[in-house]
Amino acid sequence: MQQLEIGKIYNGKVKGITQYGAFVDIEGGGSGMVHISEIANTYVSEIRDHLTENQEVKVKVIGINEAGKVSLSIKKAAENGDSAPQQKQRRGGDRDQRERRDNRPKPNIWEPKKQTPPSEMTFEDMMSRFKQTSEERMCDLKRSTDRKNGTRRK
Numbered sequence: 001m002q003q004l005e006i007g008k009i010y011n012g013k014v015k016g017i018t019q020y021g022a023f024v025d026i027e028g029g030g031s032g033m034v035h036i037s038e039i040a041n042t043y044v045s046e047i048r049d050h051l052t053e054n055q056e057v058k059v060k061v062i063g064i065n066e067a068g069k070v071s072l073s074i075k076k077a078a079e080n081g082d083s084a085p086q087q088k089q090r091r092g093g094d095r096d097q098r099e100r101r102d103n104r105p106k107p108n109i110w111e112p113k114k115q116t117p118p119s120e121m122t123f124e125d126m127m128s129r130f131k132q133t134s135e136e137r138m139c140d141l142k143r144s145t146d147r148k149n150g151t152r153r154k
Contacts, residue, residue, distance in 0.1 A: 032070030
């Protein structure tokens with residue numbers, strides 16, 4: 001088994017997918033987990049929309065804790081030049097594929113909305129924000145209890 005180094009990029013294969021991340025076996029030995037936040041540069045709500053089991057991926061080692069658990073990142077491996085999901089390419093079609101890749105729409109990168117500090121808000125604005133966060137929390141609570149009970153909303 002090879003010694004994994006933080007900051008290095010390795011080839012790996014997705015071995016398991018959970019709701020919070022994907023487990024990847026690294027070529028040459030070793031394994032680690034890619035947290036849901038390290039899969040893509042866009043918001044990921046469902047990991048299976050981005051990865052499948054046994055898919056080959058490039059991963060970057062971003063951390064190893066005291067217990068030896070390895071943290072991996074697909075998006076940071078992609079930032080170093082290669083595309084995240086590794087796909088087989090045919091010889092001769094590289095230029096066409098590059099042109100198609102350049103013409104595809106750029107992903108929307110989510111940015112948090114700038115919030116006004118409470119000192120500059122009117123009472124109505126504060127009530128509106130309270131109502132919105134309250135509704136969001138109620139939806140999250142309902143969703144989590146639905147999951148625990150095994151029911152799904154349509």
